[in-house]
Amino acid sequence: MDVFDVIIVGAGVSGLVAAYELQKKGLNVKILEVANEPGGRMRSDFYSGFILDKGFHLFLNGLPEPKKVLDIDSLKLKTIYPGLLIKYGSGFNIVSNPLKKTFDLISMSIGENSTFWDKFKMGKLFNHIQNLSFEEIFEMPERSSLEFLTDYGFSNKLIQSFFKPLISTAFLENEMKTSCRLLHFNLKMLFTEDVSLPENGIGAIPKQLADKLLSNTIRYGAKVKHVEAHKVELSSGEMLYCKSVIMSCTPIDLEKIYPSFKNTTNCLSVSNIYFSAENPPVNKPIVMLNGEGKGIVNNVFVPSLVQPNYAPKGMHLVSVNITKPNDFDDYELVDQVLSELSDWFGVKVNDWRHLKTYHIKYAIPRKCNVDFKVYSQQIEPSIFLCGDYLSYGSLNAAIKSGKEVSKSVMSNWNEINKQENLFSKAI
Numbered sequence: 136m137d138v139f140d141v142i143i144v145g146a147g148v149s150g151l152v153a154a155y156e157l158q159k160k161g162l163n164v165k166i167l168e169v170a171n172e173p174g175g176r177m178r179s180d181f182y183s184g185f186i187l188d189k190g191f192h193l194f195l196n197g198l199p200e201p202k203k204v205l206d207i208d209s210l211k212l213k214t215i216y217p218g219l220l221i222k223y224g225s226g227f228n229i230v231s232n233p234l235k236k237t238f239d240l241i242s243m244s245i246g247e248n249s250t251f252w253d254k255f256k257m258g259k260l261f262n263h264i265q266n267l268s269f270e271e272i273f274e275m276p277e278r279s280s281l282e283f284l285t286d287y288g289f290s291n292k293l294i295q296s297f298f299k300p301l302i303s304t305a306f307l308e309n310e311m312k313t314s315c316r317l318l319h320f321n322l323k324m325l326f327t328e329d330v331s332l333p334e335n336g337i338g339a340i341p342k343q344l345a346d347k348l349l350s351n352t353i354r355y356g357a358k359v360k361h362v363e364a365h366k367v368e369l370s371s372g373e374m375l376y377c378k379s380v381i382m383s384c385t386p387i388d389l390e391k392i393y394p395s396f397k398n399t400t401n402c403l404s405v406s407n408i409y410f411s412a413e414n415p416p417v418n419k420p421i422v423m424l425n426g427e428g429k430g431i432v433n434n435v436f437v438p439s440l441v442q443p444n445y446a447p448k449g450m451h452l453v454s455v456n457i458t459k460p461n462d463f464d465d466y467e468l469v470d471q472v473l474s475e476l477s478d479w480f481g482v483k484v485n486d487w488r489h490l491k492t493y494h495i496k497y498a499i500p501r502k503c504n505v506d507f508k509v510y511s512q513q514i515e516p517s518i519f520l521c522g523d524y525l526s527y528g529s530l531n532a533a534i535k536s537g538k539e540v541s542k543s544v545m546s547n548w549n550e551i552n553k554q555e556n557l558f559s560k561a562i
């Protein structure tokens with residue numbers, strides 16, 4: 136019979152980091168993962184020579200946590216264009232990072248989607264945010280992003296045409312209810328640091344974390360059915376025993392395996408449609424936002440313009456994201472998207488070939504308040520929770536959560552070992 140110090144449910148980023156930290160302390164750790172690869176929500180498919188990230192992800196180089204656990208160089212990151220292209224009126228307006236692309240500031244200054252005061256305030260916000268420390272962001276009064284932007288004095292036109300699709304891209308919600316602390320945190324990353332993609336897809340990040348674990352730490356294809364103190368039951372009926380359990384799955388999955396947990400986190404969904412194209416619709420690796428609010432497309436990006444590995448030689452990969460709820464079936468959705476994008480890029484979109492559509496029901500947690508303090512939770516003397524939903528949906532939060540939960544297990548390890556009696560009874 137297998138008995139472990141710690142069983143971790145889920146090989147997403149938070150579970151992988153927790154396992155790594157605990158193995159460093161000499162504990163005997165097993166991860167049980169229902170899928171056949173690591174990464175959870177941060178995975179890439181390799182499909183007909185294309186790399187399809189399961190949902191549009193970007194790596195924010197300025198995030199503090201990834202640098203502490205990843206070998207960044209071996210990800211072979213390449214940076215995307217430091218700005219955004221806004222589809223507005225008859226064409227596109229560019230909003231670029233003034234710290235990195237002063238030239239484009241000229242075109243930004245004549246953009247139709249903002250007033251003179253908007254441009255002035257945008258400059259003020261750039262300047263303010265780059266000087267804010269993380270601590271100052273975490274302490275600022277909490278309110279919705281919409282309230283913050285309105286109080287800051289931005290025109291409704293700029294809020295609707297720029298901030299709304301930007302928030303929808305980053306936080307997958309369309310009402311701008313996201314915590315203004317989180318908005319500041321992300322804007323700081325966007326304004327002051329590079330944004331990039333790994334050479335071999337976003338899934339290269341958790342793969343690197345999994346490779347740091349001792350061999351056979353992860354058991355794939357292992358669906359956990361039920362968890363209680365010291366005991367984990369698989370859907371096959373097999374029982375595994377341990378001193379402590381960490382559940383690193385989403386709150387939706389958690390409710391199923393640990394019924395006394397009641398989920399209070401709303402999940403946000405997204406659909407990501409991939410097309411192949413012989414010619415990219417733009418020539419820069421820049422994120423394009425729907426600034427008009429018409430239609431269902433939120434943003435478009437061409438990953439192969441930044442990392443050629445994302446498409447076979449001579450081809451390009453186009454990623455289209457949809458965060459608005461809709462009733463289209465998969466065929467209708469492709470038709471609808473192409474019809475909307477012919478207005479953006481012309482009839483050449485009719486030559487694009489649909490590759491795959493991902494509907495990600497639980498993508499990230501909706502976060503109207505974030506305290507940046509709580510990343511893990513102990514719910515029984517020997518049972519712990521980790522995962523991004525405890526703080527905010529991001530690689531940064533998932534890594535921090537894995538680290539915090541391992542600290543929490545270690546600081547309770549003496550107590551956990553004192554439960555030897557209960558543990559022996561369980562086995």
Ligand SMILES: Cc1cc2nc3c(=O)[nH]c(=O)nc-3n(C[C@H](O)[C@H](O)[C@H](O)COP(=O)(O)OP(=O)(O)OC[C@H]3O[C@@H](n4cnc5c(N)ncnc54)[C@H](O)[C@@H]3O)c2cc1C
Binds near residue numbers: 169195
């Ligand atoms: C579309 C999308 C876009 C995103 N964009 C970005 C971005 O640009 N930048 C960024 O930093 N972050 C982004 N994120 C967020 C980031 O991907 C997540 O915050 C992070 O991957 C969450 O990791 P986790 O460990 O908390 O959870 P998960 O990745 O959800 O891991 C949970 C694991 O538990 C497993 N599991 C569940 N139930 C069971 C069970 N019963 N038995 C066994 N195993 C089980 C799952 O298979 C999964 O592997 C995005 C997420 C999505 C979905």
